[in-house]
Amino acid sequence: MPRRIHVLPEKLANQIAAGEVVERPASVVKELVENALDAGATRVDVVVRNGGKTEIRVADDGHGMGREDALLAVDRHATSKIRSEQDLAAIRTLGFRGEALPSIASVSRMVLETAEREGHGTRVVVTAGQMAAVEECARRTGTTVSIRSLFFNVPARAKFLRTTAAENRAIGEVVTTQALAMPGIAFTLDSGARDVLTLPAASGVAERIGALWGNEAAEELLPVAHRAGRVAVSGLIQRPNAARPGGRRTYLFVNGRAFGDRTLVRAADRAYRTTIAPGNHPHLFLFLEVPDGEVDVNVHPAKAEVRFRDRIGVERAIEEGVRAALAGVESTPSIGARAPVEPPYPAWMPAAGTGAFMVRETPAPYGASPSSAGGGAPVEPAASTDPAPQMTLFVTGGSAAPGVDGEGNGRPAGAPADLFAGAAPVMWQIHNTYILAETRMGLVMVDQHSAHERVLYEEIVRGFDAGVGAESQRLLFPLTLRLSPAEYALVEQIRGVLERAGFEVEPFGGRSIIVHAVPNPHPYFDAERCLREMVAELTDGSPLVDSARTQHQRIALSMACKGAIKAGQKLDQREMAELFDRLFATELPYHDIHGRPTVIQLSLNELHRRFGRSG
Structure with a gap:
């Protein structure tokens, strides 16, 4: 009886492997750019024609290869990046399987030109997986890989390619992703159109984002820097007031490698909850650093996904990091020039009196446990590491700013209210709906209902988290x-x-x-x-x-x-002052629970401009 099982010819095996590795021209660009970055390139130039269907060329100034390495590079499972099983648990290079070049060569006409420093250049020509020529060539240090007629010998694959414009967009996304992962590397992309993407080496991700999407896009971002256990999260996220419906930019990286993960994006979105309106989607550029062995990058043929050993810990780190970034920086809309980032009302400033609201002197940070039960019970004030920026924010009638003695020392939140009599800023209520207060930089306007929503929400959640019932x-x-x-x-x-x-x-x-x-959250x-x-x-x-x-x-x-108190409810000075105090002691004071702004700023410079003054 004849055998039914047989070993596939190498050419057919390579074409099958190419089906997993080489899905479209963008897949080729991704593999070649990753090889260039692994080779220590400081500049990567990508040229494509007809959406990469007729030509793809990737050139770099990396360390290059000698003749023997160039020949081995087009063999399956030949790589310089791993040598043992232990290396698989600590992969730091972008490529590691040794499949990319032979897989690409099996479905195209490939020319590889490479040279080491102070060495002769080598040209290797491979057509449909078969070695066609090996010869010396003139080449500076680095490598150039040219791919022509992609899928010319697999017409069934070629007919599934999309339009030139669609393939160009996919290639552009690949280059953009790698450029964000490696901002210190220069990139160019020439797709044959009039617009050529040119990205000089940048000092950081923010500068690279500005080069890609404009400085205004970069200015909408907040920095993230957080560590939770063995996971470090850094990067940039969009300010809540800048988030819009529709398309969003979400880029995730782990140990310098780009990957996709909707669950981790949802973890970041959870941190935005109650700061943006439903349907708005903020941009995310998040970089994770985890120890070797805590992430497996060898789980997807195209290396587009990864697997974390402690996935819950990674989700928690992202959510905490994004929430901390949102809590730490002002993100309120402003009329005219943007005011400095410090809160317009000092969280440590005591209210002018007990007022109509239940007095809570500087509530603990959102998520922290109160010192005792009850909506009106005082809690320990959050420690301020640097109260100085807040001390001089409000204009007062006295010689010293609120909460500052004659020597400029800040007073703790628990200090008696009458110690600062007359130092609190004057506030006005407009149409029994908005509160207006003077600051050293101009004016701030607070929506009283939105502000009280934020205060109540964080106090209720804090009580729930601590297992403490409300009074x-x-x-x-x-x-x-x-x-x-x-x-x-x-x-x-x-x-x-x-x-x-x-x-x-x-x-x-x-x-x-x-x-x-x-x-009884308030008398009304x-x-x-x-x-x-x-x-x-x-x-x-x-x-x-x-x-x-x-x-x-x-x-x-x-x-x-x-x-929460409603629009149309009249408040007195003490009630307005306490609402300010409690609002700016919350974790996310600049947005209500619907994602609407609670505070709008009007700078003094803008007032001067509108009245025709030079400022």
Whole structure:
């Protein structure tokens, strides 16, 4: 009986391998550029014609190869990058399998020209995987690989290629990704069109982004620098107020290697929750550094995916890093020139009095545990490592700025309020909706409802995270609410969480509930209206609550939205001052829970310009 199993010819085996490695012209460019970078190139030039279908040429000034290495380079599984199994666990080069060149050569006409420093140049010609010529050539140090007639011998693959414009876009994305990964390397891309991409060596990622998309795009970004355990996260993310619907730029790198991972992008998006409007998508340029052995890059034929040993830890590091970046820098819109990044109202400045709001002197950072239970209980103030930028922000009538004694020393948040009598800035309420305050740089305007939303949300979540219930007031005359069947079922399900939020409810026969106690976030709080609207929203859903991951977050979002002071509510000076104080003590003070701005700045220079002054 004849054998049914046989060994494939080498030419056919290479074509099969090429089907995984070489999907389209952009795949060829990716492999060749990675080889150039692994060779220590400081400049990489890419030329393509007809979307790479007729010609691809990648030239570099790397260390090049001698004759013997040039011949081995077109053999399968011949590589200079790994030598043992142990090397697979600590791969730091972009390529490592030794499959790219032979796979590409098997489906094209390839010419490789290379030379080492102070060595003779070598030209290797391979057609459809067969060696056609080997000869000396004149060549400076480095390597040039020319690919012509891609898939000429595999017409079934060639007919699946897309239009020239589409292939050019894919090639441009490959070069862009590698240029972001290696900002210190110069790149050029000539696709035959009038526009040639020229990227000189840059000092960092921000400069490279400016060269790719313009300085305005770079100015919209915030730096990320965070370490969590064995994972370091750095890079740049877009300011919340600059995020827009539609296409976004998301680039992920680990140990210098680009990869795709939607789950990690979602981790970054979670950090943006409540800072951007639903449907807006911020740009992300994130670089991960993990120890060797903590990431496996040998899991995808095209090396487009990686596998982390501690995936949950990586997700946590990204979410924490993005959230820390958003919390640390001002991202509010401004009219005219952008004001400095420090908060327009000092978080450490005590309120002018107890006011109508429950006094909370500098709440702890979002996510930290309060020192004791209750919405009105004081907590330890967050330590300020450098209060100096805030000391002179507000214009005051006295010789010393708020919170500064005669020697310029800042006072802690727990200092008596009357110590700074007369030092607080004057505030005005406009249409009982917006609060206006004078700063040394101009004016700030705060939306009182949006600001209070942010304050309430972070306080409620902080209480949930710490396992501490909100303070509530017993009602002399309990409320009775009749609900729909769906609403009644929901309240039964979340009674425990509602109680921790300050609402003490129990069934009262039929589809009715009785409310014995309610929270008191401010004196104008309408508990019955808030609870009814919360239950309706949680039952029916909304873009706001549907964005939450947990029931606790859903309730916190809904309660903050429904329970915050409303537009049209008159506030006195003490109430406005305390709202400022509490807002700028939150982690993300510049956006409400819907992603809308809470603060808008008007610079003094802009005022001068509008009034025709020289400034």
